[in-house]
Amino acid sequence: MVTDVIDVVAEVAVSRRALWTLLLDPQTYPRVYPGVGGCEPLESVDGSSVVRFRVGNPTVGIGTVDIRLMVGRWFERLELQCAGRESFASIRLSGEGERTRVALTCFRAGRLHPAIAGLPKSVVVRWITDGLARAVDIARGARTSVLVNAENSPVRHQVGVARQILGSGVVTSRPDLLVGQLRELARWGFNMAGGFGAGAAHSPELAAIVDARGSRTYAEIDARSTALAAAMADLGLGSVDAIGLLSRNHAGMVETMVAAGKLGLDVVLMNAGLSGRRLEEIVQRDRLAALFVDGRLEELVKYLHDGIPRILTDDGDGASHHRTIGDLIALGHREFRKPAQPGRLVVLTSGTSGTPKGARRPHPRGFGTIAALLSRIPLRMNEVMLIPAPLFHTWGLAGLQIGTALRATTVLVEQFDAEDTLRLIVEHQVSALLVVPTMVQRILDLPISVRARYNVSSLRVVASCGAPLAAATVLRFLDSFGDILYNVYGSTEVSWATIATPEDLRISPMTAGCPPLGTKVAVLGSDRRPVPVGAPGRIFVGNHMLFDGYVNSAPPDEADGMLDTGDLGYVDAAGRLFIAGRDDEMIISGGENVFPRPVEEALAQLPQVSDVAVVGVPDREFGQRLAAFVVKRDGVGLDSDMVRDYIRDRLGRVSVPRDVAFLSDLPRGETGKILKRLLGQGA
Structure with missing residues (x-):
């Protein structure tokens, strides 16, 4: 076991002032020392900084310690004191020019950090010196902020994909069912059309989509989307065209996307929260050949010129004179020319800083897409998945695509309501919930007495994406619902970048996590070269699902095959990514x-x-x-x-x-x- 007193002396090639500046900043310690995280500033005492660190690991548990940083003599002596545990670390610097001697004494370090309490002294000394070396790397500008999960190793990536797909059961081991699955994937590709077709071949009577109107099986979605694609072709639509889809989450929206994919149509997923003027701009900009719209959203596009055909994705309110997709499906057409390429989905960027841009989503390349997410989120075959996140948003759409590959029963919600979400979890015994951060907060805002009415123990995964989760929200959710929260960082342009597991979030609630299989993340400086671990820079991402460009705008900057996310952040010693904020913020x-x-x-x-x-x-x-x-x-x-x-x-x-x-x-x-x-x- 580690002794009460540990003395460490090191000579480092960096100026005393540069090292002092880093050691005086409390944020440095969780960046360079694994097992230290969650640095929360508290009220200062007598001019000294006081911070609360989260320390430990899942094995020994994670707790908090309050540390006071005391300056003895500037650029020479600093103490980190924890009066509550009668522990401290004394740091003394000396030297001239680019050579600094560091003398560090730790008293009762095992009381500060439970993960090192039972370790030999030599291991603890190495942990201290390694962290100090990372701080020196920051001062010297070492190029170490690159995270790679098999992205640059094709063989390792393929092995990882095979392990995930075979282990999860995405591909069945029964030869009779396997032939049908592979036939549908070969016919339509690794997209939703292929996914629903493969699901119909394996489990035709399994409920695929459940919404407020009822449920549809995999066989029904496959057959209805084929009939709808044939009817679209009879309307004169073909693979050179793009259509707009303005819809809330329901089965009709899904059938429209699948049918368009089968016919080779591009689908622009239009944000139901945009104004009529902005929607009109998108229709004209993208030269849409037809508009598929919910009856209750038709008011938003009533001023579009009559030359653009409109088809309702639901039954409407009875007042509209437009045909519905149900009318088209009822025609019973089955024949149409299969396109050379399936249609693509165009997702609009959030538009938080201006006009939304249309980002073309790529066709998935084999099983790599689902394998990447399964490598960090433990989803299973035949999940019951609830998606209140909008399907016109990248994350809601990704959830639908994941669910299709897993032969999940996907419950869709048109409008999010916190209590109704809990009710649906109980009613359908939902095991996976895909949300955006504001939904997490709204659930927590429900009175405890309301939450107590619903037994949501069926939930194994709650995955959030779309915006940062506040650390306070993360910890409240974990404490309220257990270690089931996953935080996904990505964008319309790069798909996923990193995923934080509950273990990541317990030690560092603000982390964006680590890259999934087949992904490379780098934090680059202004010279487009990596910055040191712990140092801030621009975040670049590379994977096989980078978008295919904007409809009519210049793409983001690129470096070494990676796209610029527009975010600034840093990587810590444990290989986790943290987001500091948007570059333009x-x-x-x-x-x-x-x-x-x-x-x-x-x-x-x-x-x-x-x-x-x-x-x-x-x-x-x-x-x-x-x-x-x-x-x-x-x-x-x-x-x-x-x-x-x-x-x-x-x-x-x-x-x-x-x-x-x-x-x-x-x-x-x-x-x-x-x-x-x-x-x-x-x-």
């Missing part, structure tokens, strides 16, 4: 770089705060300044001075929002993302 205030997200995270910890967003706004004196928009919980006291004092105590003067506004709610898009451009306009 960082502000320069009085010459200092400031990110809104740490301020948002700090305010989200306040029990009085229900929702919060922080943006940069112009400032005549400092160039830019932070403005905070806060939604308070009912019946609580909180004013702007309290907000500013709280941030000043925890994050320092430069992070204090000079503008604090209290709103009844924040503007959000259909996918739950906060529309920060709308907030910044009024500040």
